[in-house]
Amino acid sequence: MSQNVIAERYALALFMLAKEQNLIEDLTVEMRTLKKVLTENPSFLTLLSSPKLTLNEKKNVLQNVFSSVSPTVENTLMLLLDAHRQNEITDVAEAYINLANEESGIADALVYSARPLSSEESHAVSASFAAKVGKRSLNIENIVDTNLLGGLKIRIGNRIFDGSLRGKLDRLERTLTT
Template identity: 40%
Template structure:
């Protein structure tokens, strides 16, 4: 079975339990905390994947790091991953859980690339406009500062990219000039 299919099975199981308990939002926040910690500490991933570190030791490590930050349900999910030697799908499982949870709650995740941080007011304007356009209740925005942008904004929502950057507009103009299709 592929790594993605395995991750999705665990994600679906956790999603169903969290939904049944009414803790989708809390579980998603807890998993984000774990995901960020794992991504920021590559040594943690190495320890988790190391074959000479016993399952019990891995559980101890998880419990000492995340014991107070996550619910028993989330902790037990980690323990099941460890018991079945599936620690390598942890990050994919969290991504899959987020997709299921967001879909269920009518939320879309957006990455907004700008030259400088955007204000809360601008985020709210983007959120309301794009959420309606996508048929979602809410848009969760992550603002990423991209020094390569000359100006403007670029938004990535799932596999869609809305590019209103100056760089993109200049490329479009250049293409029109080269092909002789300049609008008057």
């Protein structure tokens, strides 16, 4: 069975519980935090996979690190540990976020710019590009890339909108050389 299928099943179960308890937004925030912590600290998952720790020790570590999460998320984490699927935690968080975004009509977007965007600029990008991908709004993560020279490069799912100066110069170069 594919690893993503497993993560999607756990995420769907968590999402259905969240929907039943009207906690979709709260759990989305928790899952974003969980995903960020695990992505920034990959050695934590290595620790949870260590055969030197017993299952109870792993659960205690997980409970101490994520003590502020809701009981629903904590129970999901414990289920993943019980099933020896601790390496799926990040994928479950990602799949849950995708389900919550789909329910809310929101999409995640990576916006590459030559300088940090102000909140007004972020709102303007969200308003203008959300409609292009059929969503209500965008969750924008701004990444500063000094190689762009100016303009924006936006990635929403598998779609890329390249309005950067670097992209325009590259396209111009390709047209002139062919």
